[in-house]
Amino acid sequence: MQALRRLFVCSLLISCIRISTTTALDTITPSRSMRDGETLVSAGGSFELGFFSPGASKGRYLGIWYSFDTDTVIVWVANRETPLGDSSGVLKVTEQGVLVLLNSSNSMKWTSNSSRTAGNPVSQLMDSGNLVLKDGNETNPDSFLWQSFDYPCDTFLPEMKLGWDLVTGLDRYASSWKSTDDPAPAEFSVGMDRRGLPQVFIMKGAKIMARGGSWNGLYFTAYPYPPQNTALEYEFVLNKDEVYYEYRLLNTSMFSRYMLTPSGIVQRFRWVYQTHSWELSSAFQADQCENYALCGAYSSCSINVSPICACLKGFVPKSPKDWNLGYWSDGCVRKIPLACSSGDRFLTYTGVKLPDTSSSWFDKSMSLKECNGLCLNNCSCTAYANLDIRGTGCLLWFGSLIDIKEFTAGGGQDLYIRIEASELDRIERKSTFKKKKLPRILIGSAVFLVFTIALILYIRKRKLRNQGVRSIDCTKDYLGEDREDMELTPLFDLSTVAKATNDFSSSNKLGEGGFGNVYKGTLIGGKEIAVKRLSKNSGQGMIEFKNEVILIARLQHRNLVKLLGCCVQEEEKILIYEFMPNKSLDFFIFINSLKFSSDQEGQRLLDWPTCFHIIGGIARGLLYLHQDSRLRIIHRDLKASNILLDNSMNPKISDFGLAKTFGSDQSRGNTNRVVGTFGYMSPEYAVDGIFSMKSDVFSFGVILLEILSRKKNRGFSHPDHHLNLLGHAWTLWIQDKQRELIDTTLYDSCNISEVLRCLHVGLLCVQRIPEDRPNMSYVVLMLSSDITLPPPKQPGFYTERSVPESPSRKRPFSVNYCSTTVIEAR
Known part of the structure; x- marks a missing residue:
């Protein structure tokens, strides 16, 4: 017991010594320097100054960080371009009042270069995160000899000025790190432009990338409304001496910061005490x-x-x-x-x-x-x-x-x-x-247009009937729907299609799906086509057929398949598309179930740069459907077999038979009859029949994980558990074993950080709750930049029992090719 008491007293004394040292050591003087391994801590304990090595770098830098953050978010770096080679660095204040950073040979690696001198110079780390050089007990910032807030790095802190001192010519601007391992100034910067009415620019070298706009009295004009944040106060100062922008914390117990990422994105973070982490509050450049x-x-x-x-x-x-x-x-x-x-x-x-x-x-x-x-x-x-x-x-x-x-x-x-x-x-x-007058004109025009089109169709049918051919116009029942831009889809004669496909020969068959068989055809003149023929046993029918014709005829995007025409003749319902020589995506990524001329053919054709190109193309195609097209379209059957690949391996989304159009003010719909493909359906759709753009986002996330793993979500098996692919990916993520999901054939050609970023995005897309999933504009941004990604939450359909497939049911293409389809009114 006596020994325990002595141990307790010793521990208490050591703690008191540490507390005393930390509290006292917020300043250095000419007689007291700071070495590598020692730190300065601000009086309130918010910030800490010391030496560090970022990421995988072995160089030593002098920097400032939040003392309470275990992830060590660096907010300022002194020697950004001149790292120390070892841990022998020393920070000193000279008798003349200059901060200097020395290495082991006493060579100067960085200096404050302050021009003013002081009789009693001290350097102090303030509780705002500002490292200042001043004379003795001076408290007026205007009289400081030097301060780090005048030389921002990639972080813009409260009370830091962004802008110009017009008297001295000092330009205070932030510049991004080159990478997470290198804090040297990169090509991106954000600062104040003084020409005309001053405004904030984000630059890449000398090129303007984005504009925060000018101050309108309350906020910058790049934002539609003033920031809805009662914890921050914003100020813009414009006079003969200064032009700058700053913000302040109204609640000193909270923490907030702006950061310019290495990819040029401005992000705002706030500290969340409940989770002890930084939460991304906003990001500028969120749309085109x-x-x-x-x-x-x-x-x-x-x-x-x-x-x-x-x-x-x-x-x-x-x-x-x-x-x-x-x-x-x-x-x-x-x-x-x-x-x-x-x-x-x-x-x-x-x-x-x-x-x-x-x-x-x-x-x-x-x-x-x-x-x-x-x-x-x-x-x-x-x-x-x-x-x-x-x-x-x-x-x-x-x-x-x-x-x-x-x-x-x-x-x-x-x-x-x-x-x-x-x-x-x-x-x-x-x-x-x-x-x-427009309403009356529109009504009259619509009546005249309907009459004219009906007359044209009547004449055309009479002509075809006289030739012994019965044909139906694909668009005949849609005359009242957005007729302004509607064009009649080109009609193909059945005999022409039959001749092109060698009478629908099995040797011309490319595959089959929920609609029916797909054949390769060659028209007179040599043009190759893909012919999709509705099967008599298909669950799909005229509704899905017309839906696809109407939608694809109106959509024009490089990542959507192009419809060349249709044929509705006798009992046949046929769609004619541009031919995709490289088949569909599932033909390449599910290589274990396919046969190539050599074992490595599939892997060589789909290396990582090609995969990343395909991922980006699918994302941009979906963004067009959800946001940029004239119609807001939910695909509802996005899967690997519905991603076709052209000669250059450009992806093209196909099969719009199950798609739904939304109004501009509509965000979701529901149905009692669920259609689509198991393995790609979102939980809210499969269980409750609720679908939205986030349903397609879920499907995209599944495809992304399938590309990375080269495994199917549905039917996935693993010797250690009975999870599906999503559950397996989630398990590896929370165990910090993400690389184990990546197929080994990708390693020789991949950029591992790019691959892991795609895995992160994929898990964000398949989160169980739709509101947690990103929209496609944010997905495109996440894939194309180094924006900080939020941590993913548990995916939907976390567990799923694998059911072995009967050998008699195996096909040369993915079982994901087949859609579960129920006819429903549109």
Whole structure:
């Protein structure tokens, strides 16, 4: 017992010594330096300064981090480009008041280069995370000799200024790390541009990548509304001495930080005490419209319409051919040149992100009416707006209007664009005409259109009947549905299709699915086609057939299969597609069940770069269906066998027979009759009949895991457990054995960090709760950048009993090819 008491007293004394040392050691002086292995801790215990080695690097750096964070998030680095080679580094304060970092040979590896001197210099780590050099007990930041907040790295902390000291010429900007192993400044930076009305830019070298916009009195114009965060206070200062932006914590017990990633994404994190981890609160550049000047001059970008770029009213594409192909960077030009002075007026745009202000002029005291007159009297002025969104000040633009974004859900600001008077009159008359007379015109036009099309179909059928052929137009029952852009799908004669496929010979058969058999065909002239013939025993019928015709005829994307035509003749229902010489994705990834001319043929054709190319293509195709197409489409039967591959191994999503269209205000639907393919169905769909875009996201996640593992989700078996592929992947993830999921044939060609990122994204996509799954725009972003990914949660269908397949039922293609289909009204 006596020994235990002595041990307790010794432990208590040691603890007290540690506490005392930590509390006292927040400063260094010329007489007290700091060596590698020692640290400074801020008075409140929030931040710590010391030496560290990032990631796999062996170099030693002097940096600042959160003292309570076990993951050691580094917020500032002194010697970013000059690492120490060993652990003998020393940080000192000279008698003249300069911070220096010395190596083992007393060579200087970094210095604060402070120009001012002090009689009693000390360096102190503040509880804001700011390392300062000052004279004695000086507390006024304006009198500090030097401070780390003037030289940000990749992290923007509360009370840190982003912007310019106009007196000294100091530019405070953040720059990303080169990688997680190298804190040296990379090509991405974020800072304040002083031209015109100052604004925030994200740069890649000298190229503008994204624009946070100018300050509108409450927040930056890149955001539709002020930040809904009562814990932070934002401030923008613009005077003759300084122009900068900063934010402060209203609750000093919380922690928040902005970070510029090595891929150029600005993210905001907040510390969550319950989980002792950093939570991603927001990320700038979350959609395409945040890419700087994506649509060129005199155009606007709206992420919720397709195409996302549109010329402003009174303007037309500068290069119509390129514009129609989706190359928008040339922008738009005026239909009618400005007449100047009284010959011009202004068109109001509401709810927009204001254009680039680098060629602007502003006045804080003018009214909007005075602003209008000032712009009208200057022939070079192209637009104006309130400087402050609350209705004060004047902001004028001179030159082209660039980087406008429309906020479709409200918010944004009013912008007044200069238009020649007669052109504005025409725009206003057209708008009035649409409001008053368009409904009657549309009704009359629709009646006339229906009558005309019916007459054409009648004449065509009479002609075919006279030739002894009965044919039905694929679109005949859909005349009332979006008729404006509907075109009749090309019709193929049955005899032509039969001849092309050698009378549907078994030697021409490519495979089979829920719809029926698929054949290869060659038309007269040598064009190769794929022919999908509805089977009499198929659960699918005319509804699925017409659904596919209608949808694919309207969709145009490089990652969607192209429909060439159809044939409904006698008892036949046939779809004709472009031929995909490399078959479908499952032909390559499920190599254990396939036969190649050599054992390695499949693996060579589908190395990791090809796999990553296919993954990205599928993601972009789904994003088009969910967001960028004229229709919002849920595929409902996304699987490996429905991903076709062309000559260049470009993936193309196919088989839209089970797809559903949604309205712009609809987010999900439900059905009593579930259709699709087991193994790819999301839990909420398979169990409750609820489907949404997140159902397709789940299916995409399954495909991604199947590509990485080269195993099927349905029917997966493992000697150690009875989990399906999703459960197996999840188990390896929580055991930190992710690499064991990756098929060995990928190792020779793979970028392992890229592969593991795809695995991470796949697990995020198959999470059990739909709201936890990312949307496809975020999936594309995660796959194409180094954005920090949230941890995945447990997947849906975590366990599934494997049922061995009877040898008599084995086929040369994946069993996933077959769909479980029930006819339901659409």
